[in-house]
Amino acid sequence: MSLSINDVTKRYRIRARKSVVNALNGITLSVEKGRTLGIVGESGCGKSTLARLIVGLEPPTEGSLLWSGSPLGQGVKNTIRSRHSKTQLVFQDPYSSLNPRQTIGACIAEVLKTHKLRSDAEITARVIELLGVVGIAADMQTRFPHQLSGGQRQRVAIARALAAEPELLVLDEPVSALDVSVRADVMNLLVDLKNKFNLTYIFISHDLSMVRHISDEIAVMYLGRIVEYGTWEEVLNNPKHPYTKALIESIPEHTNVRGIDFENVLEGEVPDPANLPQGCAFHLRCPLTVESCKLKVPELLNASKSHLVACPEVLK
């Protein structure tokens, strides 16, 4: 079983501006069962759009997404729902992803009822079991989200995702909204759950240190395209693409006091996704730009067997 994303494109039409945003452009990726794929990139790179496509919240404009061979996000509504119990999403902000007027027990029970996973008699026991799995005491099930801390809410959101008995969990910035001292706890929980339930993860974040911690493979995205892909060691310890390099150099590390280089800063801004430059989307900011970069979108090519880079200049 695996996830395969084949040449997926997602376009949004913006009526007011009479323009089209290419949120995703020819994305091809595969994730083997039991692995964790980390997706990094800055705002507007399309990483959250990809998350929404994988769990079927939206269909792709072109291309296909398959989980164990069956298509995701296409077909009639009810089959989408049943199929999508296999791919679940955990959102960034547990303050807005939980219904404030629903107890956390009811919120998890709803999933069990929707997907008809348990009989009415078994639901309470299953809710308690799921809360236990994420480290929330059974007597908390009658509480409302506002009575919980941020870390506890995110645990509930994870339990809700697990209630559907998924095989693939898409985690979209799952710890970014949490206090620093509780992030480690939630990250450890995610690692435990993956081993316990034999899950496959897509871990999306702008925080490279978290992605480095949890990922087997990493894809770096820039403006709707993958610019680099490889094992976590290849991408982070031997980055090839100039954008990946700039991203890594931009992380202020607490283990490296006064280590960040403020002299050689990547200048320029991320272009507007609705108004992309011709050629490589990174060429306006790139230190290696040559004429050909302005003309043609670079293909993802092999730097080594498992390491792909969309920059002909570094592969020369």
Added chain:
Amino acid sequence: MSNLLEIRDLSVVISEDKRVLVNDVSFDIKPGEAVGVVGESGSGKTLSALSILGLLARGLKIESGEIRFKGGDLLKSSTEDLRNIRGKEIAMIYQDPMTALNPVMKIGEQLLEVLDSHQHQITDKKAHILNGLAAVGIADPNRAFDSYPHEFSGGMRQRVMIAMSLLLSPELLIADEPTTALDVTIQRQILALVARERKRRKMSMLWITHDLGVVANLVDRVIVMYAGRVVETGTVDEIFKAPKHPYTAGLLASLPAAGRDRERLESIPGVPPKPWQVLNTCAFAPRCKEARDICSSHRPELTSNNSSSVACFFPLGAKQ
């Protein structure tokens, strides 16, 4: 060298029920020094900063303490005096430039307003503003002058905020998480800009953040806050290389970093308490690996030793 800013025993409470949010906070900033205040949400770091400028929200009040700026107590200053200091001698940049800038007013007008509200020697105000915008890396200052905030990206808006805060060459710049909402490559541009301007102007800085990585790269000295109190202070090297408070050490150990074990992060169990829930004990004791009986019955005072101080009965690295 005398201090530019001295905060002594500052306490902030909710006026209605006297619940404490900031508790006996004291620290100094020297001329030209960059100080980072690190803490999680609810630790009191932002309220301490807002207190300096007299900008606490309605419903909150300063219960006790002194805030001395260049010798004078800001808490005893008249509204008029405070208004003259704010924006001119002490300036502030905020986390979200979209809410800090007026959305229906052109950038140029907003910057002119700063100059018009204060006394200064600047004769050609527009030229001064255009220079200021150019200095923070805005490519077309003339166009920016006539634009509205929504016409800019987040990074550019934060540059406008910085240009505004530097217009009157303040002696102290207070920054409250100004890069949290930005992408990392843009964050690096903004940090580089601030570091450069600070050096050039020999300005003091108070940088408030929960991001330890930013602090490690930007400031000279660090103040760590937990549940409304200062728990540790030290130079950036002391704090990051030899933390003394178990909370500081735990926080640093909990962050993933290059070369660290990828399997397991050192986690701190539990959640931070609300400042008012902590009575005469160490606020961190319930989550602390080093805690003993005394930690839940007495409160450790902040004790200084040369350049550092720590509020812990059993500081790390001390002789037992």
